[in-house]
Amino acid sequence: MSAKQKKSLGESLVEEGIITLDQLKQAQLEEKRLGLRLRKVLVKMGLIEEEDLVAFLSNKLKLPRIELANYLIDPLIIDLIPEDLARKYDLIPVLKVGKSITCAMLDPWNIFALDEVRMKTNLIIEPAVATESEIKKALDQYYSARGDMEDLIKALDKEKLDDEGKEMNVKKLQGMGEEPVVIRIVNLILMQATEEGASDIHIEPDRMDLKIRIRVDGVLREVPSPPKHLQSAIISRVKIMSDLDIAERRRPQDGRFTVKIKGKEIDIRVSTVPMIHGENVVLRLLDITTALVGLKNMGFSESVLIKYQKLIARPHGIILVTGPTGSGKSTTLYASLDKINSVEKNIITIEDPVEYKLEGIRQIQVNPKVDLTFANGLRSILRQDPDVIMVGEMRDCETAEIAIQAALTGHLVFSTLHTNDAAGAVTRMVDMGVENFLVSSSVIGVLAQRLVRMICPDCKEKYKPTKEELNDIGLTGEEGIELCRGKGCAKCRKTGYRGRIGIFELMIPDDDLRNLIISKTSSDEIKRKAVESGMIALKGDGISKIRDGITTVEEVLRVAEEE
Numbered sequence: 009m010s011a012k013q014k015k016s017l018g019e020s021l022v023e024e025g026i027i028t029l030d031q032l033k034q035a036q037l038e039e040k041r042l043g044l045r046l047r048k049v050l051v052k053m054g055l056i057e058e059e060d061l062v063a064f065l066s067n068k069l070k071l072p073r074i075e076l077a078n079y080l081i082d083p084l085i086i087d088l089i090p091e092d093l094a095r096k097y098d099l100i101p102v103l104k105v106g107k108s109i110t111c112a113m114l115d116p117w118n119i120f121a122l123d124e125v126r127m128k129t130n131l132i133i134e135p136a137v138a139t140e141s142e143i144k145k146a147l148d149q150y151y152s153a154r155g156d157m158e159d160l161i162k163a164l165d166k167e168k169l170d171d172e173g174k175e176m177n178v179k180k181l182q183g184m185g186e187e188p189v190v191i192r193i194v195n196l197i198l199m200q201a202t203e204e205g206a207s208d209i210h211i212e213p214d215r216m217d218l219k220i221r222i223r224v225d226g227v228l229r230e231v232p233s234p235p236k237h238l239q240s241a242i243i244s245r246v247k248i249m250s251d252l253d254i255a256e257r258r259r260p261q262d263g264r265f266t267v268k269i270k271g272k273e274i275d276i277r278v279s280t281v282p283m284i285h286g287e288n289v290v291l292r293l294l295d296i297t298t299a300l301v302g303l304k305n306m307g308f309s310e311s312v313l314i315k316y317q318k319l320i321a322r323p324h325g326i327i328l329v330t331g332p333t334g335s336g337k338s339t340t341l342y343a344s345l346d347k348i349n350s351v352e353k354n355i356i357t358i359e360d361p362v363e364y365k366l367e368g369i370r371q372i373q374v375n376p377k378v379d380l381t382f383a384n385g386l387r388s389i390l391r392q393d394p395d396v397i398m399v400g401e402m403r404d405c406e407t408a409e410i411a412i413q414a415a416l417t418g419h420l421v422f423s424t425l426h427t428n429d430a431a432g433a434v435t436r437m438v439d440m441g442v443e444n445f446l447v448s449s450s451v452i453g454v455l456a457q458r459l460v461r462m463i464c465p466d467c468k469e470k471y472k473p474t475k476e477e478l479n480d481i482g483l484t485g486e487e488g489i490e491l492c493r494g495k496g497c498a499k500c501r502k503t504g505y506r507g508r509i510g511i512f513e514l515m516i517p518d519d520d521l522r523n524l525i526i527s528k529t530s531s532d533e534i535k536r537k538a539v540e541s542g543m544i545a546l547k548g549d550g551i552s553k554i555r556d557g558i559t560t561v562e563e564v565l566r567v568a569e570e571e
């Protein structure tokens with residue numbers, strides 16, 4: 009850095025009133041005496057906090073502030089800049105987009121650093137700012153623990169990290185969780201899961217080994233796993249990231265953290281449960297930067313989509329979306345709210361957790377610690393003059409009754425239930441303790457759904473199904489029909505599937521169905537009557553997608569209930 013640039017930094021701090029002219033002169037004397045950068049001297053003398061200085065530089069130079077602790081950097085990005093060059097200029101590459109590479113730098117105005125990195129990488133350098141401590145920690149983390157999973161495991165000191173049968177204190181666990189190679193292993197697991205579009209990561213201790221499985225397109229599969237002796241180190245690392253008690257191994261814990269991977273902001277919810285061979289850890293991944301899926305892209309048939317869009321445009325009533333965990337209920341609700349969102353409507357949600365942040369919609373996060381439950385939150389929402397309300401889940405009679413009263417007093421209410429089909433939703437509410445006549449008068453529609461895997465477009469092929477396959481899906485007598493399947497290729501990792509799409513069952517109660525609900529008829533009878541009235545069942549919608557070459561017989565039979 010030139011004397012002019014140093015003076016410019018000091019003068020700028022004086023002009024902003026952050027330090028005085030006398031303090032600057034004193035710092036400049038110390039700079040010459042100690043041979044340190046001016047910014048480091050200012051922090052060392054206590055004239056400015058390091059975080060405040062970084063914020064000042066970000067604002068002054070119009071550069072982004074990168075919090076490196078929230079980033080997982082791809083090893084291929086790290087490999088673009090040699091370690092000696094990165095340490096020489098106190099910088100670390102974070103993200104590559106096209107011909108540009110973003111580097112977090114201690115001195116983002118250092119033209120010598122910018123020129124040398126540009127010549128080495130043949131890329132345009134986009135500087136960003138970070139604190140010295142963040143950069144030093146990232147340099148140690150990424151350059152001291154390079155290589156693939158096998159290389160990292162070989163680099164570990166087995167004795168140092170072997171925990172079998174041992175009780176360890178917090179300091180020991182903390183140290184294990186902060187080993188650069190352990191951090192790197194956990195980062196690799198997170199990056200692999202994100203790149204493959206996984207929704208969950210399972211860290212599962214067995215008696216002799218530690219298994220890592222990821223859920224992709226709704227199906228779990230095993231991935232290369234570290235050895236058993238790293239169990240506590242890896243779990244401690246996850247606990248540190250999610251701010252959990254690393255010394256507590258006897259009771260379940262829940263936490264969360266957010267990281268950025270290749271420009272994507274990933275919200276990760278963590279659950280730990282003690283098992284007989286150690287703590288089982290499940291991480292649920294949600295890409296909160298992903299664009300919201302529109303209703304037209306979710307898999308609705310044209311006729312069902314028209315009916316559903318008319319339903320959500322109604323001014324009052326309850327609309328329920330049902331299905332098991334992971335069936336896409338939240339995505340449907342968000343797409344529905346996004347469709348009807350307008351400046352004329354006051355839309356408020358209460359969720360656990362808030363998965364997508366919607367512009368123009370007020371969203372509340374459930375917080376049991378302060379008694380902010382679905383029921384209590386819903387009462388408060390009703391005093392906020394809402395037009396549309398979304399309740400994340402109807403878990404009890406109290407919440408259901410408040411939602412019904414809201415619907416009966418002129419509000420449109422969306423919510424979810426865990427039932428197998430649309431008809432089961434109304435009987436579930438009655439089973440909760442809600443009066444059947446209230447359910448009949450308030451529920452205007454129930455949408456049941458599942459997610460099926462789509463055939464990989466790169467290895468899709470036609471074939472003639474067997475009689476047994478046709479019988480399984482009710483296509484008896486259609487011998488000679490051609491269906492589609494995936495052969496398996498590199499892009500789908502030999503599964504034959506890539507991506508998922510919804511199958512749906514929309515029940516809109518008419519007078520006959522309302523009478524059945526009032527008379528406490530079984531869900532089977534309600535479903536039979538709904539099908540007679542024109543409702544297409546889940547399996548029927550799945551068969552349509554099989555005929556259209558979107559999915560397979562096996563997929564529909566896997567997720568749709570036998571009828």
